[in-house]
Amino acid sequence: MSDNKNSEVARKLELLKLRFKEKATQDIALLEDVVDRFNSGRLRADDISTVYHSLHRLAGSAGTFGYGALGEEARSLENLIKPLAAMGEDQLNDTLVVERIRARLDQVLIARVARLSQLLSLEAAAADRVQPVETRVTREQADDTEILIVDPDLDWARGLARNLESHGLSADVFSSLKAAIEHGLDKVSGLVVRDSLMLGEGHLLHSLPVRPPLISIGAEDSFDARYRLAERGVDGFLSEPLDIPVLADYLERLIMERAEGAAGRVMIVDDDPELLEHYGLVLEESGLEVRRVNNPAIILSVLSEFRPDIVLMDVQMGAHSGPNLARMLRYDPEWLGLPIIFLSSEEDREFQVDALAEGGDDFLTKPISDSLLLRAVTVRCYRARQLDKLVSRDSLTGLLKHSVIKSEVGKELARCQRLGQQSVVAMLDLDHFKQVNDCYGHRTGDLVIKGLAHLLRHRLRKSDVIGRYGGEEFMVALPDCSVEQARVVFQSVCDLMSRISFTGGNKEFHVTLSVGIAPLEDYVSVDDAIEAADKALYSRKLSGRNGVTATSDESQSGKVGN
Ligand SMILES: Nc1nc2c(ncn2[C@@H]2O[C@H](COP(=O)(O)OP(=O)(O)OP(=O)(O)O)[C@@H](O)[C@H]2O)c(=O)[nH]1
Numbered sequence: 001m002s003d004n005k006n007s008e009v010a011r012k013l014e015l016l017k018l019r020f021k022e023k024a025t026q027d028i029a030l031l032e033d034v035v036d037r038f039n040s041g042r043l044r045a046d047d048i049s050t051v052y053h054s055l056h057r058l059a060g061s062a063g064t065f066g067y068g069a070l071g072e073e074a075r076s077l078e079n080l081i082k083p084l085a086a087m088g089e090d091q092l093n094d095t096l097v098v099e100r101i102r103a104r105l106d107q108v109l110i111a112r113v114a115r116l117s118q119l120l121s122l123e124a125a126a127a128d129r130v131q132p133v134e135t136r137v138t139r140e141q142a143d144d145t146e147i148l149i150v151d152p153d154l155d156w157a158r159g160l161a162r163n164l165e166s167h168g169l170s171a172d173v174f175s176s177l178k179a180a181i182e183h184g185l186d187k188v189s190g191l192v193v194r195d196s197l198m199l200g201e202g203h204l205l206h207s208l209p210v211r212p213p214l215i216s217i218g219a220e221d222s223f224d225a226r227y228r229l230a231e232r233g234v235d236g237f238l239s240e241p242l243d244i245p246v247l248a249d250y251l252e253r254l255i256m257e258r259a260e261g262a263a264g265r266v267m268i269v270d271d272d273p274e275l276l277e278h279y280g281l282v283l284e285e286s287g288l289e290v291r292r293v294n295n296p297a298i299i300l301s302v303l304s305e306f307r308p309d310i311v312l313m314d315v316q317m318g319a320h321s322g323p324n325l326a327r328m329l330r331y332d333p334e335w336l337g338l339p340i341i342f343l344s345s346e347e348d349r350e351f352q353v354d355a356l357a358e359g360g361d362d363f364l365t366k367p368i369s370d371s372l373l374l375r376a377v378t379v380r381c382y383r384a385r386q387l388d389k390l391v392s393r394d395s396l397t398g399l400l401k402h403s404v405i406k407s408e409v410g411k412e413l414a415r416c417q418r419l420g421q422q423s424v425v426a427m428l429d430l431d432h433f434k435q436v437n438d439c440y441g442h443r444t445g446d447l448v449i450k451g452l453a454h455l456l457r458h459r460l461r462k463s464d465v466i467g468r469y470g471g472e473e474f475m476v477a478l479p480d481c482s483v484e485q486a487r488v489v490f491q492s493v494c495d496l497m498s499r500i501s502f503t504g505g506n507k508e509f510h511v512t513l514s515v516g517i518a519p520l521e522d523y524v525s526v527d528d529a530i531e532a533a534d535k536a537l538y539s540r541k542l543s544g545r546n547g548v549t550a551t552s553d554e555s556q557s558g559k560v561g562n
Pocket residue numbers: 429430431432433434435437441442443444445446449470471472541545
């Protein structure tokens with residue numbers, strides 16, 4: 001993040017702090033007013049509830065804006081008032097009851113409310129600001145991977161490096177972790193270390209501020225061996241004899257996850273505008289995408305449009321309660337798995353468990369520091385994304401599964417129709433793939449399928465949606481793209497694919513690709529658009545494969561015979 005942007009965020013956070021101070025001053029003046037009436041015996045029925053809500057608000061927000069001591073004092077007063085706030089109107093209108101309240105609170109409340117003002121005038125504690133770390137890596141940078149293989153047996157390490165290179169991963173070798181650390185690990189994308197070395201020298205990695213993803217390879221695969229490695233912070237484990245494609249996959253996955261950094265979409269629902277803005281700024285500053293919702297009545301439409309990875313939700317928002325909103329969201333099967341984290345200044349575990357029973361997943365107790373908020377949200381987004389990948393991604397290629405890519409193409413079609421834009425749907429199919437399987441085996445065939453997936457991920461734009469439609473067939477939606485632009489892009493994908501050398505049974509071979517493309521906006525339904533792209537693909541297969549055919553190409557209608 002640039003210094004300019006950083007100081008802009010700092011300026012906005014400072015402004016929010018000032019706004020908080022103004023509101024807190026009003027809240028405390030209101031409390032002092034009630035205390036005055038209390039003193040002169042003119043306490044009104046609704047005074048207790050006003051006091052309780054003001055204290056609750058202060059307790060939940062003061063810490064976030066750097067007034068920790070004020071927040072703690074407000075919380076302790078809130079707990080004092082709480083039993084009274086739970087009384088009904090009848091009891092509060094009863095002069096005897098009010099007298100009892102008076103006897104109970106007496107001078108304590110008066111003295112402590114006066115102290116709130118003093119606490120607010122204290123210089124705010126040094127803000128708990130998160131220094132944004134530039135953890136995000138661009139796709140291009142992520143491609144530029146350097147793996148270190150560390151083992152005293154350098155011949156073994158070199159052999160492994162050669163094997164990984166045939167999977168597009170470049171690797172250096174070192175004989176000890178000490179030597180690898182001296183070389184420098186900041187730019188390294190992954191470490192591969194045998195377990196014997198890890199158990200001996202692994203402690204050297206502990207003192208490093210950041211270390212790359214670490215995979216350990218072990219001769220012994222047992223609970224104890226795995227647990228010892230987990231204790232040393234190892235991210236992945238594979239047992240010998242090594243399956244190289246599995247190791248390459250493992251490394252790619254860990255590298256991509258690290259490259260994503262603090263990625264995720266978070267929807268925050270809170271009726272306190274300053275807190276909402278503060279949380280939003282803190283999370284955005286670290287690279288998360290945030291949607292702020294101040295009015296609970298619009299959460300359904302924001303959910304459908306934004307599709308967050310997780311929701312942070314205040315528990316009490318005027319007329320709406322977070323737990324009720326969570327229960328309501330679960331009516332729709334689409335949001336059954338959406339993690340909902342309540343933000344609440346309620347510390348009572350019984351209350352928290354009751355709220356979770358309504359459909360929440362976790363509780364973060366307000367006030368929450370910026371660093372804790374960021375860590376809690378990042379971890380939950382990461383888990384939510386991992387689960388989502390498991391459900392929606394094809395395990396061989398990591399691309400979207402059949403039903404998901406089809407539904408994504410449907411969404412893109414609806415977007416084109418709504419905005420009158422041009423987009424393209426493409427069907428891709430490997431040529432003569434049966435022969436690849438027959439000549440070199442199914443396992444080699446799988447590597448070719450993965451090779452194409454890898455190529456598509458790296459050659460296409462981030463906004464393009466890529467799926468494995470089935471077997472050796474892929475589907476892609478290219479938003480905001482004309483047929484002619486798509487033709488150029490896919491022709492280059494075909495050229496690149498035909499140049500990749502695969503090896504099977506000690507022989508080198510090449511595989512080509514055919515592509516059919518259709519302009520999405522020309523079709524009423526997604527099935528029609530996909531059928532048209534499929535016909536164009538079929539036409540390409542008939543006219544010689546290895547290239548791109550669009551629905552508009554004259555040759556297509558002739559060849560397909562429609
Ligand atoms: N290795 C591997 N092969 C697969 C997978 N899914 C489908 N296949 C194979 O892909 C081949 C597809 O063959 P065909 O549909 O006859 O087409 P083709 O040989 O590619 O010929 P054209 O499409 O006409 O160029 C079949 O042999 C399938 O078994 C997979 O996940 N892995």
